Amino acid sequence: MSIILSNVSKTFDGTKRETLSDISLNIEDGEFICVVGPSGCGKSTMLNLIAGLDRPTSGTISVDGREVTGPGADRVVMFQEAALYPWLTVIQNVRLGMKFIGISNDEQERRAMHYLKMVHLWDFKDYSVHEISGGMKQRTSLARSLCMESDILLMDEPFSALDKQTTNKLREELTSIWSETGKTIFFITHSIEEAVYLADKIIVLSDNPGTIKKVVENDLPRPRHIEDADFISLRKNLLSYVRKEVDKVEKDEYDTK
Amino acid sequence: MKKTNTIRNRIWVLLFYVVLIGFWQLIYYLGANVFGWWKPYAFPNPQGVAYSFVGLMEEGKLVIAILYSFKRCLMGFAISVVIGVILGMFISFFPKAGNAVKPLISGIQSLPSVCWVPFAILWFGLKESSILFVVVMGSICSVIVAIDSSFKSVPPMYIKVARTLGADNVSLYRYVLLPAILPMVVSGLRQAWSFAWRALMSAEVMAATIGLGFSLQSGRDMADINQVGMVMIVIILLGIAVDKFVFSTIENKLLRKRGMLV
Incomplete structure (x- = not known):
């Protein structure tokens, strides 16, 4: 399914600045x-706007x-926090949405x-949520x-709260699920490496107000390896755009103090 | 290690009450027989309380009184829960109406339930229903407040996740909101029960012909201060027992399952 954003702006009540300004995007x-x-x-x-939240x-x-x-099961969201229900076991949490x-x-x-x-939690399926680690919670949330x-x-x-190994493993799994199922995936990250590893298309947002600064097509062949020269050069390239943005934000924050 | 600790704790608790009772007996003895601060019949003493307990138990009066009081408290509590849950949900569904009604509810909650006794007698006569009325009025507001505030305490994330997983309103309530509020509701009901118990005593003192409150009153009428003291102690012990063995048990079980209690 395709997602089309046309001239989307968002200003939160009680703030003057636009959080998002005139975003147009075809996914x-x-x-x-x-x-x-x-x-x-x-x-x-x-993401919240696309989710309908x-x-x-x-x-x-x-x-x-x-x-x-409004929100719907055709656009399932996986949040930064696992947000599992503590009165249910691992498998009950996973089954609830279904x-x-x-x-x-x-x-x-x-x-x-x-x-x-797939997320290596089958042996823990009857555990309570408070009995498993943070990484396991996040994997449960992914399975859900x-x-x-x-x-x-x-x-x-x-994956931002997970350790490196788990993250790598789950990135691989996600790419293979994506290529098997042909899902449309909209993925937010602060890691350039992650974006270069996963995406077909990388969108760089700028701050104040949030606008699309750059759209980078990523044609690197899959499976991708983070040590490849092409991978590294694309990563550096992107990093320079984002760095400018980060510097700008820091400068703005400094100036307004 | 843990087990010996709890045994040691229990011994300490027991020792404390033994000393407390000894101290009570001493005060009574000094006050009545040595210094003459009060007449022996105006102050209960442990020995007299024990005699009174045995006496009323032998007659079977105490057991009947306890059963009657329990029955009334349970009935009043049940009515409060049913109506209170409905009203509480109504208030959280319609926040505008809720905000208007809430000061009234907390006002009524702070009103001593004995204030309802004259109305009860006027409206229902000296019957069971008037006692129930007082019990309900005494406990319903804490049920309403508990339901309303427990809905407010549900983390917004729980609702967001459910919505993005496609939950409709019925599923949201059944599978997410109701389980989420359960521990808070139980602790609210625990409070409501203790309010119901207090209200019941006020009502029974004024308007009953049987029950613990009535036994208290009849002790006063017969100038039997030991009976009054004994009934008071029974009321306290029953209150503690229900709180500990019913509500505390359920609450701990719920919280432990969620990892909110070690």
Whole structure:
């Protein structure tokens, strides 16, 4: 499913500055998009708008030709925090979303097993949420999102709290799921390396107000390796754009003090 | 290690109460027999309280009184819970109406329940229903407040996640909001029960012909200060017992399951 943002702006109540200003973007069916930019540039706001958790101040967002008016299971969100329900076990958390959308018990069972095994949590399926580590919580949350098998997956820095090894593993898994299923993935990250590793298209946001500064097509062949010369040069290239932005933000913050 | 600690703690607690009772007996003895501060019949003493307890137990009156009081408290509490939960949900659904009503509710909550007794007698007569009325009025407001504030305490993230996973309103309540508020509701009900118990005593003192409150009153009428003291102690012990064995147990179980209690 394609996502189209046309002239989207967002100003939060009680603030004068636009958080997002006049964003227009076409995300094609099956694309893997990464959004990078300095913190506070409106990356998460953009995701919340597409998710339907928030409404744009002006402009429209449409998914598959229909305007977004609220959240829905066709655009599953994976948040930065795991946000599991503490009264449920790992597997109950994973199955809950499927229960919401009326998937049969057998199918729930099958998908839960498939994705929990993928994130290496099958042995922990009957654990309580407070009995597992932060990384395991985040993996549970990933399994919960993937179980929904939605056409669009919105991910808000999902791996930022994980250790390097787990992160690498999950990036690989995510890329293979994406290439198998042809999902559209909208992925926010502050790691340039992550963006270069994952995305077809990398969007650099600038701050104050949040606008699209640059769209970089990433044609590096997959599977990608972070040591390859092409990988490194694209990464450096991107880093220079983002660095300018970060410097600008820091300068602004300094000036207003 | 842990086990010996709890045993040691229990011994300390027991010792404290033994000393307390000894001290009480001493005060009574000094006050009544040595210094003449008060008449022996005006101050309860441990021995007299024990005799009174045994006496009323043998007659079977105490057990009947306890059962009656329990029955009334349970009934009043149940009515409070049913109506209170509905009103509490109403208030959190309609925040505008809720904001208007809330000061009134907290006002009523702080009103001593004995104030309802004259109305109860006037409206319902000296019957069971008037006692129930007082119990309900005494406890319903804490149920309403507990429901309303527990909905407010649900982390917004819980709702966001459910919505993005496609939950409709029914699923949101059934699978997310209700389980999320459960521990807070239980602690609210715990408070409501203790309010109901207090209200019941006020009502029974004024308007009952049987029950613990009535036993208290009849002790006064017969100038049997030891009976009054004994009934007071029974009321306190029953209050503690229900709180500890019913509410505390449920609450701890819920919290432990969620990792909110070690």
